[in-house]
Amino acid sequence: MPAAETAARRPHAAPAAPAAPGAECAPWAACTPSALAHHGADCCTAARAWFLAMDRSMWRGHGGPGWIARRWPWGPSQWPLHWCDAVKAEELDCGAHAFMTLEAFRARGIRAVPVQLVQRQEAHHQAHWLGRWSGAGASSAWAGEGVAYHEACATLVDGRAEVWDSTVGAWLSPEHVRGVRSIAAVRIGGPEHAGETVAWRGLCVPMGVWITPPAPREG
Amino acid sequence: MSRDTHPPLTCYLSGVHSGPNPSPGLGVARSLREAYPHARLVAVDYGVESSGLHSEIFDEVWLQRPWKEIRLPVYLAAVQEVLDGGALWIPGQDLEVEWLAESLARRGGALVPPPAALHAVAKPRIEAAAALPFEIPPFVSADRPDWELHAFLREHGWRVWVKGPNYEAMRAGDWPSFRYARAVLADTWGTESLFLQRHVPGAEESVAFCAYQGELLDCVHMRKHTQTHEGKTWAGAVGPVEREVAQALAAVLAALEWTGGGELEYVRAPDGTLNLIDWNPRFPAWIHAASFAGHNLPARLVEAAGFGAPAAAPFRGRQFTRVVMEIPVLAAYPLPAVRDPLDDAAVGSKHPSGMPDLARRLAEARGGAPADPRANGKKHDRRPRRRPAPTPPAAMQWDLDEALVDELPTPRRILLPRTAQERFAQVERALAAGAGGPVELGFGYSVKTNPHPSLLALAERTGMLAEVISGAELRRALEAGFPAERVVLNGPAQQWPAGPEPDGELMAAFADSPQSFARWLDGGPPRARYLGLRLRPVTVEASRFGASLGAPERFAETLAQLRALPAGQALGLHFHFASDVLGPARWFEVFESVLHWAAAIQDGVGRPVRCLDVGGGWFPDDFDRELIPALPERIAAAAEALPSLERFMVEPGKAIAQPAMALVTTVLEVRRGKDGAVEAVVDAAISDLPMAPFYPHRVYGHSAAGAWEPLGGRGDRLLGRICMETDILASDLALPDTLAAGDRLVIGDAGAYDASMAYNFGRGVLDDACC
Numbered sequence: 001m002p003a004a005e006t007a008a009r010r011p012h013a014a015p016a017a018p019a020a021p022g023a024e025c026a027p028w029a030a031c032t033p034s035a036l037a038h039h040g041a042d043c044c045t046a047a048r049a050w051f052l053a054m055d056r057s058m059w060r061g062h063g064g065p066g067w068i069a070r071r072w073p074w075g076p077s078q079w080p081l082h083w084c085d086a087v088k089a090e091e092l093d094c095g096a097h098a099f100m101t102l103e104a105f106r107a108r109g110i111r112a113v114p115v116q117l118v119q120r121q122e123a124h125h126q127a128h129w130l131g132r133w134s135g136a137g138a139s140s141a142w143a144g145e146g147v148a149y150h151e152a153c154a155t156l157v158d159g160r161a162e163v164w165d166s167t168v169g170a171w172l173s174p175e176h177v178r179g180v181r182s183i184a185a186v187r188i189g190g191p192e193h194a195g196e197t198v199a200w201r202g203l204c205v206p207m208g209v210w211i212t213p214p215a216p217r218e219g
Numbered sequence: 220m221s222r223d224t225h226p227p228l229t230c231y232l233s234g235v236h237s238g239p240n241p242s243p244g245l246g247v248a249r250s251l252r253e254a255y256p257h258a259r260l261v262a263v264d265y266g267v268e269s270s271g272l273h274s275e276i277f278d279e280v281w282l283q284r285p286w287k288e289i290r291l292p293v294y295l296a297a298v299q300e301v302l303d304g305g306a307l308w309i310p311g312q313d314l315e316v317e318w319l320a321e322s323l324a325r326r327g328g329a330l331v332p333p334p335a336a337l338h339a340v341a342k343p344r345i346e347a348a349a350a351l352p353f354e355i356p357p358f359v360s361a362d363r364p365d366w367e368l369h370a371f372l373r374e375h376g377w378r379v380w381v382k383g384p385n386y387e388a389m390r391a392g393d394w395p396s397f398r399y400a401r402a403v404l405a406d407t408w409g410t411e412s413l414f415l416q417r418h419v420p421g422a423e424e425s426v427a428f429c430a431y432q433g434e435l436l437d438c439v440h441m442r443k444h445t446q447t448h449e450g451k452t453w454a455g456a457v458g459p460v461e462r463e464v465a466q467a468l469a470a471v472l473a474a475l476e477w478t479g480g481g482e483l484e485y486v487r488a489p490d491g492t493l494n495l496i497d498w499n500p501r502f503p504a505w506i507h508a509a510s511f512a513g514h515n516l517p518a519r520l521v522e523a524a525g526f527g528a529p530a531a532a533p534f535r536g537r538q539f540t541r542v543v544m545e546i547p548v549l550a551a552y553p554l555p556a557v558r559d560p561l562d563d564a565a566v567g568s569k570h571p572s573g574m575p576d577l578a579r580r581l582a583e584a585r586g587g588a589p590a591d592p593r594a595n596g597k598k599h600d601r602r603p604r605r606r607p608a609p610t611p612p613a614a615m616q617w618d619l620d621e622a623l624v625d626e627l628p629t630p631r632r633i634l635l636p637r638t639a640q641e642r643f644a645q646v647e648r649a650l651a652a653g654a655g656g657p658v659e660l661g662f663g664y665s666v667k668t669n670p671h672p673s674l675l676a677l678a679e680r681t682g683m684l685a686e687v688i689s690g691a692e693l694r695r696a697l698e699a700g701f702p703a704e705r706v707v708l709n710g711p712a713q714q715w716p717a718g719p720e721p722d723g724e725l726m727a728a729f730a731d732s733p734q735s736f737a738r739w740l741d742g743g744p745p746r747a748r749y750l751g752l753r754l755r756p757v758t759v760e761a762s763r764f765g766a767s768l769g770a771p772e773r774f775a776e777t778l779a780q781l782r783a784l785p786a787g788q789a790l791g792l793h794f795h796f797a798s799d800v801l802g803p804a805r806w807f808e809v810f811e812s813v814l815h816w817a818a819a820i821q822d823g824v825g826r827p828v829r830c831l832d833v834g835g836g837w838f839p840d841d842f843d844r845e846l847i848p849a850l851p852e853r854i855a856a857a858a859e860a861l862p863s864l865e866r867f868m869v870e871p872g873k874a875i876a877q878p879a880m881a882l883v884t885t886v887l888e889v890r891r892g893k894d895g896a897v898e899a900v901v902d903a904a905i906s907d908l909p910m911a912p913f914y915p916h917r918v919y920g921h922s923a924a925g926a927w928e929p930l931g932g933r934g935d936r937l938l939g940r941i942c943m944e945t946d947i948l949a950s951d952l953a954l955p956d957t958l959a960a961g962d963r964l965v966i967g968d969a970g971a972y973d974a975s976m977a978y979n980f981g982r983g984v985l986d987d988a989c990c
Contacts, residue, residue: 057812062489087771
């Protein structure tokens with residue numbers, strides 16, 4: 001993600017401080033980022049090699065791997081999910097999207113870490129998700145009432161983070177804190193990154209910690 | 220009239236169409252209505268189809284005659300009268316801004332920039348941008364020879380826009396679509412002053428601003444979120460302008476003494492560069508979105524013009540979207556009558572405000588391009604300007620002089636020996652430069668491009684390999700003196716027609732599909748030093764050739780097949796795609812991805828890739844200027860990805876044969892139109908030049924002094940002898956003024972597929988295969 005684009009978003013804004021997340025995020029506070037499993041055999045080795053070669057074919061030297069969500073639209077996944085099954089799936093959930101994105105960025109030589117989010121959603125959407133996920137035999141524990149657990153991926157370059165939402169195929173902004181799909185809470189990196197901080201479009205974010213981005217000034 | 224006392228505001232707003240490609244007048248009116256609730260707002264437009272005329276935001280409508288028929292002095296006097304009455308005029312169309320700026324100079328009330336400022340922001344150069352942190356994407360004037368335009372299109376991977384001087388752009392994804400776009404735009408705008416500009420991928424953004432007598436009053440940034448199929452804004456977000464841009468813009472506007480609205484349209488490329496596409500001398504159509512984000516630019520402009528402080532408006536959000544809504548049509552301006560449904564003419568206009576007509580009127584007033592021949596009942600010569608001729612290959616003149624062209628029966632394809640020798644010498648030099656490295660470099664002559672014995676002999680003497688796609692070509696190569704170990708076999712029908720096997724081992728053989736490979740495994744593969752598969756790159760999945768890698772199952776099958784090769788058999792991989800279809804830069808991108816696939820395959824198979832065969836369809840100039848200089852670096856990259864690589868083979872395709880032959884033809888008839896256009900019917904036909912529609916061919920005629928010289932462009936056509944509508948050999952030539960029946964013309968660049976794919980149609984015979 002180019003630094004120049006970051007600068008465009010808040011060119012005159014002073015750095016803002018994040019806050020501790022609210023209680024709405026509590027159900028997922030202890031969740032760890034999803035990871036594809038490997039059978040330790042040719043099936044998963046070839047699947048992963050195919051995936052990485054595909055990513056290098058799609059990559060134009062910049063940008064996120066938008067092809068992942070185009071190839072595997074968002075939908076239920078059963079976990080544990082292995083590489084050989086994931087690449088043949090018709091659709092994948094955000095955890096699979098995020099892990100594959102992580103692998104792609106790392107294969108490109110870019111430092112990347114998992115991102116966990118709790119996003120605000122329409123409360124009445126939960127019933128649709130529960131039905132779809134349970135019908136596919138997948139866990140729907142990610143879907144709450146008015147909020148949902150989500151996974152993404154962050155690139156870290158020169159102390160700056162950019163968050164790629166693999167499921168949407170877009171870079172996320174910490175300013176998106178109001179309305180549907182807005183960020184109620186976010187954690188960049190895991191406990192192993194504790195003590196590090198990164199700048200996410202002007203927001204100083206401690207890694208490995210759940211935070212709530214501040215609302216930008218309007219008007 | 221002094222405005223010190225803040226007189227009641229009367230504002231004329233032109234350009235009020237509101238459709239998928241709207242003008243800004245309606246948005247400006249909505250912003251002014253909020254800021255000056257009691258203002259008298261007058262909608263001005265030049266066609267009753269302009270939908271915004273019917274909006275209730277306006278107090279009055281001043282409908283003008285269409286630009287095609289309007290009497291400019293009469294209209295100018297009327298505009299001056301309303302301005303003298305103390306009204307303001309905010310034009311919403313670029314060309315009307317130009318006209319007002321030129322006609323009214325700095326008359327008060329017309330909120331337009333000075334003519335010099337408009338000159339400084341004219342496309343494509345946009346000279347004023349030199350002081351801004353923007354880059355101008357590469358461009359070329361369409362008045363260059365077709366040969367150069369084709370090179371520009373290839374250079375930028377056919378991701379190029381053909382643009383008019385003021386409005387409208389069309390994508391040119393290949394040569395036929397470029398020619399179509401050029402013809403449409405030239406016809407619409409009545410000008411040859413078109414240009415081609417590279418497409419820049421990235422985020423589309425704008426900066427809208429307003430300035431008064433050189434002082435920047437306010438500016439906002441807008442990023443498109445969604446857009447129409449035409450690329451027009453549908454939803455977006457408004458925010459502050461980057462400080463660096465705002466400061467530079469203020470300085471530039473001061474230097475230009477800018478008055479009025481304006482918009483910079485640019486693309487933020489992934490590398491962070493800002494690529495300026497357009498500098499519009501008027502507000503954008505989304506300007507009211509800036510107003511409800513707290514920046515009412517039209518009001519700031521009116522305030523600066525002396526009409527008092529605008530009413531404050533509440534902030535209502537930075538993001539905006541457009542909606543579609545129905546409004547009553549004003550009784551005074553009813554819709555035009557419904558067209559006869561049996562009339563095939565297009566319904567509606569892309570330009571309801573008549574901008575193409577104004578463009579012609581302004582060009583006529585400036586003494587430039589002629590006006591529409593239909594306007595005011597006058598007929599004009601609309602023959603395009605003559606464009607320069609392309610540069611011929613250095614040896615071409617010698618070859619033509621020695622071929623005794625005027626004495627040959629026609630149509631006749633002739634070998635150009637010096638030109639051919641130059642092409643092979645190029646390969647020879649590249650082979651010499653690549654010799655001695657850890658990876659052996661080879662070039663394959665594609666027999667299918669032209670199996671002429673002289674060319675095959677030259678290829679053999681140059682040390683090239685023979686690349687064949689059938690048993691017939693294989694035997695042809697062997698007859699031409701190529702030993703089996705210098706033959707590379709590929710293609711989907713290698714076994715056709717059946718015949719004796721070559722005595723020795725081939726250099727390489729590549730199966731065209733998993734099915735072909737399976738047949739090899741069942742029946743025994745060809746004897747070849749390297750055996751392998753042709754790969755179909757995933758970014759050119761439309762290709763019919765090669766093993767698809769786009770699905771994990773196919774990849775796993777490919778690995779399984781290659782693992783089944785006999786022990787000790789050296790593995791090779793093959794990738795071909797026409798470089799002139801992708802453009803060299805994109806071809807190199809695909810090449811890089813092929814290296815990743817090859818590395819993944821050798822890891823998965825557990826057998827090293829020892830031979831890589833790449834190429835296909837290089838345009839001669841690109842082969843010389845792009846591929847050959849890049850080979851050392853590309854070979855090194857291949858060796859790094861494939862550490863056991865022994866041999867790197869390049870198949871240049873038509874790059875060798877294309878310039879090496881020309882088609883001589885005799886003029887049968889010359890038709891000179893009343894508009895000056897010339898059509899010549901010749902005894903050659905599309906069957907002799909089947910690639911005529913797909914790339915420009917350099918055509919040579921006799922100069923006044925009798926020498927052969929390349930012809931420029933001017934819209935003259937060369938028509939073939941066959942009674943078929945598509946039999947047009949060239950459609951944009953400048954034929955010699957003295958051309959007459961019996962004269963000879965030579966069509967160059969006809970040595971590759973024009974030769975090998977020529978057919979018998981129209982000769983009164985059938986090909987053997989038909990019988």
